[in-house]
Amino acid sequence: MSLYYGVSRVELPSVPVKDIMMAEYASIYHKTGISECARQMQRFDVELLPVVTADEKLEGIIKDSDLVKVLL
Numbered sequence: 001m002s003l004y005y006g007v008s009r010v011e012l013p014s015v016p017v018k019d020i021m022m023a024e025y026a027s028i029y030h031k032t033g034i035s036e037c038a039r040q041m042q043r044f045d046v047e048l049l050p051v052v053t054a055d056e057k058l059e060g061i062i063k064d065s066d067l068v069k070v071l072l
Helices: 035-046 064-071
Strands: 048-053 058-063
Touching: 035 048, 035 058, 058 064
Parallel strands: none
Antiparallel strands: 048 058
16 A cells, blocks of 8 residues: 555645635744643644744744654
8 A cells, every 4th residue: 555645646726825824823932941832732733833032033943743852
């Protein structure tokens, strides 16, 4: 059984990203602790959060898998 599907087999709708993106989102301050970050992900039911500085500039993105790596 193959789980890989080539692009030629998938028909993507011609919808602009802005029509399907989340307009409102949660972000996390870059000095927030790991536990609070995990709680925010759970609260908002998301797998990643934008990480921002005090002046709301994007510093990076943290994924749920990044949090798991801390535990291992």
